[in-house]
Amino acid sequence: MKKIALSLLLACGVAMAAEGNATDANATDANATASVADAGKGKALFAKCAGCHGQNGEKKALSKSDVIKGWDAAKTEEALKGYKAGTRNAHGMGGVMKGQVAAMSDEDIKALAAYIATLK
Numbered sequence: 001m002k003k004i005a006l007s008l009l010l011a012c013g014v015a016m017a018a019e020g021n022a023t024d025a026n027a028t029d030a031n032a033t034a035s036v037a038d039a040g041k042g043k044a045l046f047a048k049c050a051g052c053h054g055q056n057g058e059k060k061a062l063s064k065s066d067v068i069k070g071w072d073a074a075k076t077e078e079a080l081k082g083y084k085a086g087t088r089n090a091h092g093m094g095g096v097m098k099g100q101v102a103a104m105s106d107e108d109i110k111a112l113a114a115y116i117a118t119l120k
């Protein structure tokens with residue numbers, strides 16, 4: 001009897017953990033489960049972005065960019081990939097951003113996007 005109660009409790013805990021994930025900003029993104037782990041790596045990568053975008057992504061970089069803190073991860077990922085490919089130039093300064101992300105892997109970009117989404 002005790003055993004059954006325990007396994008019920010465990011099942012409950014797992015269900016709750018899964019629910020926690022579902023409330024993540026990217027619940028519809030197939031990669032949502034990766035985003036929490038990515039955020040730690042993204043924080044380290046963001047150090048080199050902070051000079052222009054602010055420690056919390058609260059600044060307009062070089063007075064040009066949008067304020068990116070809290071951007072949905074999918075939106076940031078799309079923007080960064082666009083800069084990397086050289087196809088995005090939202091404020092006439094895409095070249096600056098291309099230099100920032102040119103050497104980044106898709107994984108780095110994902111991690112950064114996950115971290116930026118956590119900035120408030």
Ligand code: HEC
Binds near residue numbers: 048049050062079
């Ligand atoms: C030298 C200053 C500088 C640095 C460093 C920099 N950025 Fe930017 N960032 C800019 C500028 C300028 C723009 C606007 C580019 C354009 O015209 O589309 C921009 C745009 C962006 C945008 C899109 C915002 C918009 O307005 O559309 C994102 C997202 C972004 N940067 C993320 C990052 C990340 C992540 C890093 C670090 C890897 C980074 N930036 C480093 C200057 C910088």
